[in-house]
Amino acid sequence: MLPKQYRLKKKSAFKATYKVKNSSHSGGVTLFAGILKKDESPTKVGFVVSKKVHKRAVRRNRLKRLMRESYRIFLKNGDVGNSQKYLSLIFVGSENALEKSFAEISSSIHKLLMRL
RNA sequence: UAAAGCAGCCGGAUAAUCGCACUUGAAAUUAUUUUGAGUGAGGAAAGUCCGUACAUCCAAGAACAGGCCGCCGGAGAAACUCCGGGCGAUGUGAGUCGGCGGAUAGUGCCACAGAAAUGUAGACUGCCAAUGGGCAAAAUGCCACAGGCGAUGGUGCAACGGUGAGUUAAGAGCUUCACCAGUGAUACCGGAAGGUAUCAGCUAGGUAAACCCCGGUCGGAUGCAAGAUUGAAUUGAAGGUUAAGGUUGUUCGCCAUCUUCAGACAAAUCGCUAGAGAUCAGGAGCAAUCCUGAUACCAGACAGAUGAUUAUCUAUAAACAGAAUACGGCUUACGGGCUGCUUUUUUAA
RNA sequence: CGGGAUGUAGCGCAGCUUGGUAGCGCACCUCGCUUGGGACGAGGGGGUCGCACGUUCAAAUCGUGUCAUCCCGA
Numbered sequence: 001m002l003p004k005q006y007r008l009k010k011k012s013a014f015k016a017t018y019k020v021k022n023s024s025h026s027g028g029v030t031l032f033a034g035i036l037k038k039d040e041s042p043t044k045v046g047f048v049v050s051k052k053v054h055k056r057a058v059r060r061n062r063l064k065r066l067m068r069e070s071y072r073i074f075l076k077n078g079d080v081g082n083s084q085k086y087l088s089l090i091f092v093g094s095e096n097a098l099e100k101s102f103a104e105i106s107s108s109i110h111k112l113l114m115r116l
Numbered sequence: 117u118a119a120a121g122c123a124g125c126c127g128g129a130u131a132a133u134c135g136c137a138c139u140u141g142a143a144a145u146u147a148u149u150u151u152g153a154g155u156g157a158g159g160a161a162a163g164u165c166c167g168u169a170c171a172u173c174c175a176a177g178a179a180c181a182g183g184c185c186g187c188c189g190g191a192g193a194a195a196c197u198c199c200g201g202g203c204g205a206u207g208u209g210a211g212u213c214g215g216c217g218g219a220u221a222g223u224g225c226c227a228c229a230g231a232a233a234u235g236u237a238g239a240c241u242g243c244c245a246a247u248g249g250g251c252a253a254a255a256u257g258c259c260a261c262a263g264g265c266g267a268u269g270g271u272g273c274a275a276c277g278g279u280g281a282g283u284u285a286a287g288a289g290c291u292u293c294a295c296c297a298g299u300g301a302u303a304c305c306g307g308a309a310g311g312u313a314u315c316a317g318c319u320a321g322g323u324a325a326a327c328c329c330c331g332g333u334c335g336g337a338u339g340c341a342a343g344a345u346u347g348a349a350u351u352g353a354a355g356g357u358u359a360a361g362g363u364u365g366u367u368c369g370c371c372a373u374c375u376u377c378a379g380a381c382a383a384a385u386c387g388c389u390a391g392a393g394a395u396c397a398g399g400a401g402c403a404a405u406c407c408u409g410a411u412a413c414c415a416g417a418c419a420g421a422u423g424a425u426u427a428u429c430u431a432u433a434a435a436c437a438g439a440a441u442a443c444g445g446c447u448u449a450c451g452g453g454c455u456g457c458u459u460u461u462u463u464a465a
Numbered sequence: 466c467g468g469g470a471u472g473u474a475g476c477g478c479a480g481c482u483u484g485g486u487a488g489c490g491c492a493c494c495u496c497g498c499u500u501g502g503g504a505c506g507a508g509g510g511g512g513u514c515g516c517a518c519g520u521u522c523a524a525a526u527c528g529u530g531u532c533a534u535c536c537c538g539a
Contacts, residue, residue, distance in 0.1 A: 003136080009419060010382085046419060056162090058437055062423095069424050072135070102424065 006075075008046035008088050017046075017088045024115050027108035028097030029067065033116060034088035043084050045071060049093040063093040063105075070106035074113060081114045 008014065017034040024031050047067050049060040071091070074080050083089060091112075097105060 007419075014419075048419080056437070061438065065423050069135080073424080076134080106424095 005042050006045060008044040008090065013044070013088060014046060014090065017090050024112055026111045027104060028094045028100065029105065029108045029112065030092040030094065031109075031112040031116075032090040032092065033083070033086045034090075036085055036087070043086055044088045046088070046090045047071075047093070048090060053093065053095050054098060059098060060093075063097055066102050066105045067091050067093060067109060070102065070109045073106070074110060079110070079113075081116055083113045083116045086116070 008017070013034075017032055020032070020034055022033045047064045049063050051060070053063075054060055091109065097108070100108075
């Protein structure tokens, strides 16, 4: 898990991020980026796996945890490209990503971060 | 040894690095940071099929309606719950399964087939010359008119207790006989369900997971997003202040500002986890379960915590699956492993 | 977390109340009509009634369990 100040929490913030419509896709993971930020507050990140992706909570939680963990490692190493210029990011997992390993998910997320 | 049955248990472990939630100690400092310690998903957390606690609102009396339950006894807060027993079904057996009151309270339905499908039925197909009657007069003769009978009928899930004998004109539970099924009465055994024995000719289908009858039982609704408290910006109403500010030169008024009340989106706190609880020991009981004592406090989030990587071990770590107010059940899913008892067949002793 | 509904032929739906025969439209196949196709006419095939167990002589229909899909409320 990420520390609290890095998490995207409010429903309105999620809606605002989706509204920007700046998205890209890689290996079953979709990244939505919000607006560019003006001050030095930390970039907030949300992770979403819909109930339509899979019925069982264990499978959905597993995918969310893998995405979260790989983002955390990139953030710790400073290997996140230009992503920290944005106010908010949302990673959305899809059906294709369910069966993938940590290494595959990690490389997908790295690609997405470099694209920004 | 093989094949089965039942009961119970486990549901990866250890170490390293990075990381999260809550509690708590310390330091810096004044709302955050750093650091130490502790705790951190299940046997089903699932499905949401039952039952409760708890909370708010309505009603607080009675009756009807309606729902639910349905062998007996016990346990339990209660339950579509559990334990023991009875009966029935099933299996070679250990065992397993059972929504298991009433069909003589009434109503409905029973396709097709069949003479007939519930009404103590017999129209039809049939059987009968014993009785009455007629014909005949040689008869152990003929006639189905009055009658007797319910055996016979290519049916059907089901045909008015079953099979076999005897009796008879023909026949029939006829009550005469043997064996069997049910029902009732009596006696005995049992705490009860029920069981055993004897006697009685008493024997009119099935369906109540069709309506229903009988007995028992039930305040209703909504669910922790229940509900309680706080509450910045802001909105409305009422009142006050001109000490300062804006609007014009001044006053009033308006803005502003202060107080009170009301409403209220985002939000915060409580509800929230010390319990019909957990572990261990002893006792009562066939058991479910109950009693006593000791020990420790053991998830509590709110975009929602247990993860990632590596190494070693056992059987290659690989099943079903993630708490959201709590508890008791039921049901369903599940790779693999362990323990105990029992049965059957064969072999050996 | 709570509530409601639906699973029947390739597709869309009846039938379930009151249990005995599964039917309608489109689509499909064959034949006719036409120079050929379409339309039209005639005929035909196709369904473990989501799954399992039970009640009943008999179940798409009644009961219970289970699976899947969809919708609604906060």
